[in-house]
Amino acid sequence: MTILITGATGLIGTALSKRLLDQGHTIHFLTTRKEKILNTPTHKGYYWNPTIQEIDLLAFTDVSCIVNLV
Structure with missing residues (x-):
């Protein structure tokens, strides 16, 4: 499983x-x-910059689950 954290x-x-x-x-x-x-x-x-709302959308490729620890 691919997990985005x-x-x-x-x-x-x-x-x-x-x-x-x-x-x-x-x-x-x-x-x-x-x-x-x-x-x-x-x-x-994968790089993201929340200040300018920039995110590398490839981070979500094949992701089954997201864990938000921010």
Whole structure:
């Protein structure tokens, strides 16, 4: 299952991401910091800027579930 997590780079989001990855899920996450963007087969980061309402819509590709930790 592919899961989109907002707040994935925070304390809870990091722990949740690790657990879900260990269970075989794919993680997509949104970040406002381009240097935190990852691109591995199972853990992909996407840039968003809420100030100007910019988001990479590819973050939602094949997503079955969204977890909002922001």
